[in-house]
Amino acid sequence: MTLEVATRRWPRRAAYFGVAGLAVLLPTGSAGASWFLANQVINVDAARMYPIRVRGFSGNRVTLSRSPDTARSMPVSFVWPTGHAQLGPVVAIDRATVVREVTEITRGSLQAGIRGYTSSYVYEGNPRVDFQDVSVPSALGPMPAWFVPGSASSDVWVIAIHGRGAPRGEALRILPALAAHPTLVVTYRNDEGAPSSPDRMFHLGDTEWQDALAAIRYARSQGARGVILYGWSMGGAIALMTLRRWAHSGFVRGLILDSPVVDWTETLQLNGRMLNIPSAWTWTALRIIERRLRVRLSTLDHRPYAARLDVPTLMIVDHDDAVVAPGPMLEFAASRPDLVTLYSTRDAGHCRSWNLDPAGYESAVKAFLATL
Numbered sequence: 001m002t003l004e005v006a007t008r009r010w011p012r013r014a015a016y017f018g019v020a021g022l023a024v025l026l027p028t029g030s031a032g033a034s035w036f037l038a039n040q041v042i043n044v045d046a047a048r049m050y051p052i053r054v055r056g057f058s059g060n061r062v063t064l065s066r067s068p069d070t071a072r073s074m075p076v077s078f079v080w081p082t083g084h085a086q087l088g089p090v091v092a093i094d095r096a097t098v099v100r101e102v103t104e105i106t107r108g109s110l111q112a113g114i115r116g117y118t119s120s121y122v123y124e125g126n127p128r129v130d131f132q133d134v135s136v137p138s139a140l141g142p143m144p145a146w147f148v149p150g151s152a153s154s155d156v157w158v159i160a161i162h163g164r165g166a167p168r169g170e171a172l173r174i175l176p177a178l179a180a181h182p183t184l185v186v187t188y189r190n191d192e193g194a195p196s197s198p199d200r201m202f203h204l205g206d207t208e209w210q211d212a213l214a215a216i217r218y219a220r221s222q223g224a225r226g227v228i229l230y231g232w233s234m235g236g237a238i239a240l241m242t243l244r245r246w247a248h249s250g251f252v253r254g255l256i257l258d259s260p261v262v263d264w265t266e267t268l269q270l271n272g273r274m275l276n277i278p279s280a281w282t283w284t285a286l287r288i289i290e291r292r293l294r295v296r297l298s299t300l301d302h303r304p305y306a307a308r309l310d311v312p313t314l315m316i317v318d319h320d321d322a323v324v325a326p327g328p329m330l331e332f333a334a335s336r337p338d339l340v341t342l343y344s345t346r347d348a349g350h351c352r353s354w355n356l357d358p359a360g361y362e363s364a365v366k367a368f369l370a371t372l
Contacts, residue, residue: 033277034284041268042201042289044190048165050080050115057110060102061091068322069118070098074348074355077124080116083108084124120352123172127185136186138214141195145215146185148175156253156372157224158183159215163233163351164202167192170232173354177362180369181228186215188238204264205237206295212242216251226253228372232351233324236260240302243311254372255313256365259321259351262328263301270325303328306335313340314368316353316361323350341368 040046052070056063062085064070064078073090085108088101102110106124127148135142146168158181160171171185187194188211190202197207216227229252231239236257243252261267265286272282290297315333317326333340343364348356 034281035288037277037281037285038288038292041285042204042292044196044200044202048117050117052078052116052118054080054110054112054114054116055097056112057102061099062087062102062110063097063099066093066096066098067118069349070100072347072349072352074352075103075122075358076352076355077119077122078110078116079119080108080110080114083110083114083116085110086122087118120350120355121166121170121173122355124167124169125172127172127175129175134184134218136184136211136215136218138189138195138211140189140197140211143187143189143191143195143211143214144193145187145218146183148178148183148185150179150182152180154181155224156181156226156228157219158228158230159212159219160185161188161212161215161229161231161235161238162186163231163235164204166232166235170235170351171230173358174230174362174365177365178230178369182219182224184215184219186212188212201293202234203293203295204261204300205234205241206293206300208234208238209241209245212238213246216242216246216248220251226251228252228254228256228369230256230258231260232258234261237262237264237300237302240305241300243309244302244305252311254311254368256316256368257313257329258316258353259318259324260302260315260329261300261324262303262332263325265297265301266325266328267323271323274322301328303332303335306332309336309339311339312368312372314343314365315340316343316364318345318348318350318353318356320347321350 053065071093076087078085078087085105086103088103090098090100092099127146132147134145134147136145158178160183162168162170168185188208189197219227229239237260239255269282286297315329317329319326333342345353345356354361
């Protein structure tokens with residue numbers, strides 16, 4: 001999940017607003033903006049915006065409009081409506097543009113004039129290792145998943161849960177570090193190829209956890225004797241909600257949470273402050289979300305439930321996350337030092353700690369898995 005903030009100021013007519021991987025266009029007027037904002041947070045069919053413009057492309061170098069993400073010299077991908085490319089280091093930078101190496105164009109044609117967004121999950125397609133396409137039975141219907149057997153005979157599976165609006169490919173970058181465990185890379189309701197929820201809305205983990213539970217039950221039916229839940233962003237919220245609402249009786253052996261949404265209220269308020277949106281408008285948007293989802297956002301704050309955590313947890317946090325509020329993550333970790341191991345970075349951004357330091361990130365994941 002990525003965020004592309006085009007400006008830090010609240011313009012007269014529009015602003016780009018990122019919510020756990022989404023950039024949207026807001027109209028003016030408090031009522032209209034609040035309703036539109038709420039709609040973009042929970043509406044599966046909300047249009048994606050493409051704030052980054054390609055200014056030029058020659059050889060293996062692309063010139064992009066400058067943003068906080070395009071200016072960070074770390075591996076990311078550039079995605080446009082008909083294509084995907086992997087970007088390498090920053091070669092040159094000025095006030096308005098950034099020149100970056102293009103490592104690989106995996107789909108489409110990269111050319112001047114197109115617009116896109118940057119993504120942290122770098123790779124596209126399916127696992128470039130031995131894997132199987134499998135189907136996970138759920139209450140809504142079959143959920144497609146990738147099963148990667150791994151290189152060892154472990155009977156503890158990793159269940160990889162991507163973030164809100166992200167593809168399964170979010171997990172591709174970490175699969176080599178998980179090779180000691182069979183890994184199930186799952187989808188959930190409203191994903192491409194998966195069944196839709198009856199209302200076609202994201203429920204911010206409040207219902208999606210049932211699909212994670214279906215994946216756990218599938219793993220058990222295939223011989224798993226335990227699982228480790230690995231969630232990114234809203235996928236982390238889904239993992240936490242699964243533990244809250246399912247008596248796992250020791251079947252869940254651990255959690256790995258990368259930039260998890262521990263509290264949706266603070267996360268949405270953070271996005272509003274980043275763009276200088278009037279707090280009253282954000283407050284109204286939150287109330288609209290609660291009414292449409294029929295849930296109080298306070299019940300989606302996982303901090304009060306930290307005392308009930310009963311499995312070892314690796315919490316991955318970037319202090320400069322501008323999409324999901326890092327404060328609640330840090331508070332959750334600090335409240336359970338007996339079970340939570342904290343891996344933190346700075347100046348990486350949302351779900352980009354791997355991109356900042358792949359070797360360090362993978363070492364932390366492997367070390368944590370070894371303790372289990």
